[in-house]
Amino acid sequence: MTSLVRQWLVGFDWFVLAYFVVLNSLYLLLVTIAALDVARTLRRLAFAGHDDLFANPFTPGISVLVPAYNEEPVIVESVHALLNLRYPEFEVIVIDDGSTDSTFDRLAAVYDLVETDRVIPPVAPTLGQVLSVHAARNGEPLVVIRKQNAGRRSDPLNVGLNAARHPLVCMVDADSILDHDALLRVVKPFVDDPDRVVATGGVIRAVNGSVVEHGRVIEPRMPSGWLPRIQVLEYLRSFLLGRTGWSRLGGLLIISGAFGLFRRDLVLEIGGLDINCIGEDAELVARLHRHLRDQRRPYRIAFVAEPVSWTEVPPTYSTLARQRRRWSLGLAQVLRKHRTMIANPRYGRIGLFVLPYYLLFELLGPVVELFGVAAVLIGFAFGMLNVHFAILFALFAVGYGVFLSIAAVTVEEFSFHRYHRWEDLGIAVAAAVLENFGYRQLHAVWRIRGLIDSTRRRHVGWGTMTRGGFTTAVASDPVSSR
Amino acid sequence: MNASVPLLEALTALSGLLAVLAIATTACKVQRALRLRRRRRLEATVRPHVLRVLAEDENPGSADQMNDSLGRTFEELLISLLPKLRGADRDALVAALDNRGVLERARRRTSRPGAVGRARAAQLLGDSGDERALPGLARLLEDRDPDVRTVAARALGKLGPAAVEPLLAAIDAPRPVPAGIVTMALVHAGAGGADDLAQGLDSSRSARVRAVAAELLGQLGVLSATGRLAQTLADDPDPATRRAAARSLGRLGLPEGITPLLAALREAEPSALRIDAARALGRIGGASAVASLRELLVAPDIEVARAGAEGLATCGGTGMSALEGAAEDPVSAPPAREALARLALYGSRRPAVAP
Amino acid sequence: MPTVLVVDDDPDIRDIATMKLEQAGLEVVTEADGEGGLAAALELVPDALLLDWMMPRLTGIEVCVRLREHPQTARLPIILLTAKAQEADIERGFAAGANDYIVKPFSPRELVARITAALARGAK
Numbered sequence: 008m009t010s011l012v013r014q015w016l017v018g019f020d021w022f023v024l025a026y027f028v029v030l031n032s033l034y035l036l037l038v039t040i041a042a043l044d045v046a047r048t049l050r051r052l053a054f055a056g057h058d059d060l061f062a063n064p065f066t067p068g069i070s071v072l073v074p075a076y077n078e079e080p081v082i083v084e085s086v087h088a089l090l091n092l093r094y095p096e097f098e099v100i101v102i103d104d105g106s107t108d109s110t111f112d113r114l115a116a117v118y119d120l121v122e123t124d125r126v127i128p129p130v131a132p133t134l135g136q137v138l139s140v141h142a143a144r145n146g147e148p149l150v151v152i153r154k155q156n157a158g159r160r161s162d163p164l165n166v167g168l169n170a171a172r173h174p175l176v177c178m179v180d181a182d183s184i185l186d187h188d189a190l191l192r193v194v195k196p197f198v199d200d201p202d203r204v205v206a207t208g209g210v211i212r213a214v215n216g217s218v219v220e221h222g223r224v225i226e227p228r229m230p231s232g233w234l235p236r237i238q239v240l241e242y243l244r245s246f247l248l249g250r251t252g253w254s255r256l257g258g259l260l261i262i263s264g265a266f267g268l269f270r271r272d273l274v275l276e277i278g279g280l281d282i283n284c285i286g287e288d289a290e291l292v293a294r295l296h297r298h299l300r301d302q303r304r305p306y307r308i309a310f311v312a313e314p315v316s317w318t319e320v321p322p323t324y325s326t327l328a329r330q331r332r333r334w335s336l337g338l339a340q341v342l343r344k345h346r347t348m349i350a351n352p353r354y355g356r357i358g359l360f361v362l363p364y365y366l367l368f369e370l371l372g373p374v375v376e377l378f379g380v381a382a383v384l385i386g387f388a389f390g391m392l393n394v395h396f397a398i399l400f401a402l403f404a405v406g407y408g409v410f411l412s413i414a415a416v417t418v419e420e421f422s423f424h425r426y427h428r429w430e431d432l433g434i435a436v437a438a439a440v441l442e443n444f445g446y447r448q449l450h451a452v453w454r455i456r457g458l459i460d461s462t463r464r465r466h467v468g469w470g471t472m473t474r475g476g477f478t479t480a481v482a483s484d485p486v487s488s489r
Numbered sequence: 490m491n492a493s494v495p496l497l498e499a500l501t502a503l504s505g506l507l508a509v510l511a512i513a514t515t516a517c518k519v520q521r522a523l524r525l526r527r528r529r530r531l532e533a534t535v536r537p538h539v540l541r542v543l544a545e546d547e548n549p550g551s552a553d554q555m556n557d558s559l560g561r562t563f564e565e566l567l568i569s570l571l572p573k574l575r576g577a578d579r580d581a582l583v584a585a586l587d588n589r590g591v592l593e594r595a596r597r598r599t600s601r602p603g604a605v606g607r608a609r610a611a612q613l614l615g616d617s618g619d620e621r622a623l624p625g626l627a628r629l630l631e632d633r634d635p636d637v638r639t640v641a642a643r644a645l646g647k648l649g650p651a652a653v654e655p656l657l658a659a660i661d662a663p664r665p666v667p668a669g670i671v672t673m674a675l676v677h678a679g680a681g682g683a684d685d686l687a688q689g690l691d692s693s694r695s696a697r698v699r700a701v702a703a704e705l706l707g708q709l710g711v712l713s714a715t716g717r718l719a720q721t722l723a724d725d726p727d728p729a730t731r732r733a734a735a736r737s738l739g740r741l742g743l744p745e746g747i748t749p750l751l752a753a754l755r756e757a758e759p760s761a762l763r764i765d766a767a768r769a770l771g772r773i774g775g776a777s778a779v780a781s782l783r784e785l786l787v788a789p790d791i792e793v794a795r796a797g798a799e800g801l802a803t804c805g806g807t808g809m810s811a812l813e814g815a816a817e818d819p820v821s822a823p824p825a826r827e828a829l830a831r832l833a834l835y836g837s838r839r840p841a842v843a844p
Numbered sequence: 845m846p847t848v849l850v851v852d853d854d855p856d857i858r859d860i861a862t863m864k865l866e867q868a869g870l871e872v873v874t875e876a877d878g879e880g881g882l883a884a885a886l887e888l889v890p891d892a893l894l895l896d897w898m899m900p901r902l903t904g905i906e907v908c909v910r911l912r913e914h915p916q917t918a919r920l921p922i923i924l925l926t927a928k929a930q931e932a933d934i935e936r937g938f939a940a941g942a943n944d945y946i947v948k949p950f951s952p953r954e955l956v957a958r959i960t961a962a963l964a965r966g967a968k
Contacts, residue, residue, distance in 0.1 A: 051605060051608070053609055053612070054608045054609055054611070054612040054636070054640045056639075056643055058927075062927060062929050063676060064930065065708075066673070091898070095928075096930060121834065123831075124826040124827045124829070124830040125827055126795055126823045126827050128791045128792070142830075142834055146835065146935075146936050198667075198669060198670070198673070199636075200667065201668075201669050220901065221902075223900050395493055396496065402500060403500050406500065406503045406504065406507070410506060410507055410510075413514075414510060417510045417513060417517075420517050420518060421513075421514075424521065432515075432518065436511070543860060543864075543952070544863060569856070570860075572949060573854075573856060573948060573949050573950075574860075574949055574950065574952065575954075576952070576953055576954065577951070578860075579949070
């Protein structure tokens with residue numbers, strides 16, 4: 008019996024080692040590619056021509072879609088900021104998804120809303136019925152649609168899609184703050200490569216602790232709690248390194264629902280957002296890839312690293328746990344729905360590399376971690392553990408996690424340097440280390456619960472969390488130890 | 490099995506890497522702070538000289554003596570002001586830069602290796618309106634780097650009508666410039682390029698070129714092109730070109746455009762064209778199109794119906810009555826009511842979505 | 845000497861406008877954002893106001909609308925100076941109560957001419 012356990016342990020240890028090596032080499036590759044790409048972007052920023060885009064009558068119009076459910080504390084400031092974005096031609100469509108608070112009333116008062124008639128062609132399927140449409144009497148390009156709640160974020164977005172009148176749609180969160188010229192920056196790939204670019208995404212960053220005035224982030228700062236601090240790092244890794252890297256490799260799978268710009272005609276062509284998916288933003292992009300590759304249409308989905316959407320991240324363990332659990336569930340749903348794409352050469356690098364990566368390393372990563380810990384404990388119990396090796400391995404795993412975070416901080420400092428204070432840099436470094444002692448493990452547990460949820464086909468509703476979007480931290484690597 | 494040794498080595502390497510990153514980040518931050526302070530000092534010194542250039546100071550000689558970092562800052566400040574001004578004051582900035590040889594250097598830079606440098610030089614030359622840069626920029630339209638081609642196109646667009654022909658040609662070049670970029674660039678070309686643009690409508694040119702030319706003739710207000718555009722709308726085999734011609738006829742606003750636009754409203758025509766034609770008729774206005782636009786309101790394609798309603802909204806009293814009548818009919822009511830609501834809110838301004 | 849209040853968050857624009865207007869014999873006061881501009885306009889009641897549109901905190905349009913609600917500034921000549929150049933923007937600018945609308949990039953000479961004319965009109 009002992010020899011069986013030993014065989015099993017040794018086999019599993021080799022597996023974990025291989026897993027670890029592959030994953031971290033991939034991360035290293037992504038980091039390198041991302042760093043080079045960010046540097047390249049920076050060098051070329053001087054002649055990006057954003058001012059010309061702003062002044063040009065042919066810059067494509069954007070319909071900004073803002074699904075809102077019970078956002079009364081932030082909605083007016085948020086809409087005010089959106090209406091004052093630096094962009095030549097756009098409209099803001101707020102979809103009040105059956106709010107039970109005074110979200111609508113506040114908007115109605117500030118913008119002198121008046122009920123109006125607007126044709127909303129039923130192209131994308133929707134569940135909740137549209138109750139009324141309102142426009143601002145003072146000339147602002149604001150439309151507010153009131154509808155019945157259907158319990159998911161994709162429904163108001165589909166209504167917005169149907170109602171939109173511009174060729175591009177930008178989906179944002181009601182409680183996020185976009186950089187002033189974010190739209191100009193995120194539209195640029197569409198202008199430079201109009202035949203191929205179908206969707207672009209920008210960066211999400213945590214706004215907690217930053218100085219915000221009248222809907223503008225005046226001074227980004229690191230937040231005061233360790234939990235949001237760690238999340239700042241997660242988002243830096245995930246966006247600055249992860250998405251940039253994947254985008255450069257032509258494998259951008261996820262555009263966050265809090266900041267994505269899409270060609271309206273294509274999204275409608277594929278039927279809008281999936282109302283049955285929790286991770287509706289990631290699912291949309293996956294379906295775009297599928298559809299365009301099925302039709303053999305050349306296309307590009309690009310990530311733009313400069314423009315930021317600032318979002319409030321959950322400051323407490325319970326809300327964060329629910330969020331990550333939901334994200335894991337969402338990822339599982341997307342992968343299950345599009346499982347025929349996985350390892351399918353018909354879908355190019357998305358099918359052969361990106362989806363398998365998300366399946367093996369993002370979705371199942373925490374499972375490997377869990378079993379890894381179990382293997383260590385069993386090995387220890389049976390006296391088979393090479394303690395020396397196990398400790399070194401643990402150190403290496405932690406060190407690599409720290410490396411990825413510090414790399415993100417370094418890239419950030421060299422490129423956009425949004426954080427000015429020295430103390431913020433110090434806090435970031437501290438958080439990078441601290442993350443590996445407790446948070447990483449907790450995070451793995453939350454994700455496993457989300458994975459289990461997916462097997463039980465349990466439907467987690469929209470709930471109280473305002474951000475229904477989906478982002479994945481790059482360095483959710485296993486803390487396997489021997 | 491002692492796998493600890495390579496692991497130890499890896500761990501050491503990792504630690505080294507971490508140390509390097511930490512040092513690099515700190516150094517970067519320090520250097521940036523120092524550079525910022527230095528820059529502020531230099532700019533404060535240099536700013537009065539820049540203002541003196543704009544004040545049409547009779548004796549700007551003091552500026553010429555500035556060299557090295559002061560001189561560079563002076564030039565950079567001048568360059569940063571170029572896109573903000575027009576007219577005689579911008580000319581003064583350009584003259585100051587020219588006197589310091591900046592433009593000459595930029596012109597030479599356009600033919601040297603280093604894509605970023607070429608692009609920056611191109612941008613500067615465009616912002617300065619330096620017509621001597623035309624041949625160099627035209628060459629950059631065929632640059633290997635697509636960003637350079639784009640910047641060159643944008644820059645050429647600011648140099649006036651002589652840029653029309655090279656820009657149109659770049660659309661079909663082996664290393665092309667996207668048609669949209671050319672359109673956006675030529676927005677600044679002015680009506681002087683009318684002849685070249687009209688030539689762009691010729692059947693010998695490619696569909697993309699014709700579409701761009703059709704779009705720009707309207708955007709630049711070349712009224713004399715109305716006849717030509719009407720012909721393009723009627724005859725051109727390319728749907729995108731016909732749509733562009735329709736939009737342009739609307740922008741030009743001459744009544745000669747009404748007849749060809751009415752023909753484009755027919756059911757046999759593609760929906761996208763009917764929509765653009767309806768909106769264009771709305772821009773021209775007048776009572777003659779009302780009957781045909783009214784018919785659109787019952788079209789099975791809801792977007793066509795909406796465009797018809799939009800057009801009617803700006804066709805004066807007759808259009809308004811037609812809309813009100815249509816609002817009673819259950820089939821045509823939704824688009825009619827939408828257009829009436831917009832009218833009530835915003836008056837008879839141009840439609841919400843720019844055609 | 846008539847006073848012009850220049851409100852723009854771009855220091856270059858403030859400097860250039862100040863220099864040119866002072867050259868034309870006017871007194872110039874500047875503010876760097878909408879809130880400061882509104883307060884200054886209500887307190888100083890200048891003879892003309894040069895107003896940027898896109899500014900943090902309070903936008904130029906909001907300043908314009910509010911100034912029109914106060915009796916002392918209801919007839920104040922307001923000239924918008926902005927990079928917002930689309931037709932709809934120009935319409936909104938005038939609808940908010942502006943007397944004139946200059947698009948950036950602008951000609952300082954033209955700016956001086958328009959302000960001088962606005963001052964002359966206002967003086968009558």
